[in-house]
Amino acid sequence: MSKSKLASFFAPRSVAVVGASATPGKPGRTVIENLVANGFKGKIHPVNPRGGEICGFAVSETISDLPKGVDMGIVMLPAAQTPQAIADCAERGIQSVVLAAGGFAEVDHAGEDLQAELKEVIERTGVRVLGPNTAGHISTPANFTSSFFPLGDIPKGPISYIAQTGNFTGAMMRSIMSGEHYGVARCIGLGNAVDIDEADILEFLADDPETGAIFVYLESLRRPQEFLKIARKVTKKKPVVMLKGGATEDGAKAAMSHTASLGSDDNILDGALKQAGVVRIDEFTHLFTAAKAAAMMPVPAGNRVGFVSPSGAFIVHILDICKQRTGLEFAKVTSKTQKRLGEISPPFINITNPVDVFPSATVNGMEFAWREAMTALLKDPNVDSIVTILILADELGEMKLDFIVDQKKRFPDKPIYVSFSGDENSNAAAKAFLEPKGVPTFPRIEDPFKVLDIMTQCRKGLAKG
């Protein structure tokens, strides 16, 4: 395949929206609104037999009426019309096409035939196609998206997603944008992957300077050997984290009717992914929580955690969780750190890591206790990362969290993750303060440890290089 053609998917100079609509709420209009909202600098050419104007852009009645030099087509037509549309695009010189429509091999035999026809026209014309059955893709460095889900301006950041479900550039992206404070670089909904597949995209992201970490949701691998070969190289440079849908027989059956995916033997795949340095996860939610950590904090140098907790119960529970489900260990701190933790605690209490910070907070106030305990751990060479759980509530007095932002600057190689117990309104305010400054927060006390475990596994791959 030609790399240059794939590159134009992520930085088109101009785009035709085939099946554009003037009606608010219709996907054929939303896709244009998204382009405008993201400040796409190329030209936008709606195509609709009725002509006229849509969102202020002059409408071409057919693909052949388009001006020359358009390099991408977003085709919003019903499935049956897409093979012809691709042929028309090819004729007009458009070499990259996104196909939104569903109704292909994922539904029935007629759809299978249509998908075969699609393949034939792709091979004949050489047009590169993303989809069908996808909500499109996103490329924030180019201020571009082909998504027809109402997204608005998508925040820029280092995370790229490869997803074998259209929804990822739809509702799920909206969920990230409205609920979190990290941004994305490239986000690709592969859909049925009739042409462009996971290996193509991974290869592009491998050398993409905008992509710092890659998160993957796949229900099947079209070209497993190729994907693994590329992955072996990529994982030495950037984290690659993957959720594989269809790990069980039931799940695999559902994947068949979702994206016409034929599952591979999951156990074999599991071993091969591990060997390639791909970190496999088992919850959809981690595609967001771990991505946030990867966007905001460095990959930890090792598995030795420092934990500052306001509750002995949390320490007990987290020790259990970490032992049972993670490869994390709690750092054995140096005598210097031990001494400092003693200094900030009431005399009768022997504090080590994990740090029960409550006695110190009772004597010294919350801000002092948390800050000094965290600083002592951050300074310790035996500590690779820090997790803290804050207790916030208006009545407890204001706890200024600037010190955590300062610590991030002072110790740029050690990730700091924050979670909460206490008043949910105060927690929301703390999240809104910390995350735009690059400190990730997690609503549940187990989250930071699950995420740290994922990111620590990424380090193993990186260390190989």
Added chain:
Amino acid sequence: MSKSKLASFFAPRSVAVVGASATPGKPGRTVIENLVANGFKGKIHPVNPRGGEICGFAVSETISDLPKGVDMGIVMLPAAQTPQAIADCAERGIQSVVLAAGGFAEVDHAGEDLQAELKEVIERTGVRVLGPNTAGHISTPANFTSSFFPLGDIPKGPISYIAQTGNFTGAMMRSIMSGEHYGVARCIGLGNAVDIDEADILEFLADDPETGAIFVYLESLRRPQEFLKIARKVTKKKPVVMLKGGATEDGAKAAMSHTASLGSDDNILDGALKQAGVVRIDEFTHLFTAAKAAAMMPVPAGNRVGFVSPSGAFIVHILDICKQRTGLEFAKVTSKTQKRLGEISPPFINITNPVDVFPSATVNGMEFAWREAMTALLKDPNVDSIVTILILADELGEMKLDFIVDQKKRFPDKPIYVSFSGDENSNAAAKAFLEPKGVPTFPRIEDPFKVLDIMTQCRKGLAKG
């Protein structure tokens, strides 16, 4: 032990706050503010050598100066002063005491000695003691709490907690109150459980008409045989869900310094709890998510779930999760249901359970598609419970969720759990609408299934009876 004495813990007629403080923010004042905020109808008697008034209540200088007939004491004094305070309370006729102070067997040998002294005075006087090392307890039917964490008015509801950590009646309760929409009946922070222990409380809750479901966090069992014996009876009447801290060696060591808990052999305990019908969970978060479900919805009659999803990827992932980690099955629907699902979907698509509702929504609109798919499943005798994931965003048009509230009324025996993908502001609004009407929502798509699994296990215990 005398049951009547324990009952007075949950419905005191009057209460002395020993170590009361006039200073805002001090625990000795907050405990009084909490009592006022909850509308406690009994008399409140602050005790402080300085005398005067606190929060408008006349202060007694010593315990012996208290009027006769006070039946509960909340003692906020330093550890060393507590044995004498208990003796004084006994002398004044106070038979129930809550001890907040830490600094006993959980810290050092001197603390152990103090705890032994405490035991001795308890045995000698017959006073029943909750604590030490606890943030107190809550009894909403009596508008009462001994908590010194700023809580305000605690919502009433059917959930009772037994927790071997003071924090549960502190920051964690505040987290529930500010983040969720369910209420509690009794909530007991056992602390070091020098007198009143988990078996005492479970016995009280067994016959407590205000308690509908019992959630337990323990780091050790003081009287495992007694607890299990009572549990065997209780679990036939009400769900008992338990997180056992210190399941691993590391966790058990931490439990020793948290609440001076000597761990039992976890494997033996695990089997015994299962036999007694206690459902063991492994995440702190489930103490809140499952409690919400228990408070708002019936226990499912069986393990057959109906699932209405807006995304094929969610179906694939959830099938994997459920197969790998739960005892849930996806209901095989009747031909009548199958027919109805066909009617509401576009002609070329074969929809069954789990229902991919997206094609129907495209044709019929979101509200119709979700409502009709859910109703079809709720009517099906093969379906025990319903989970749905909503996609909400302003631009998608308003989706009125009253139909879910109606469904709850029409099908009172089938739990309905809701989760979200889409805009987080819309999700928050939907939560704020649904939960006060008794429909639980969960932010993460895996949550409802994890919680259903827990509640389905509770059914097994109940069915035995």
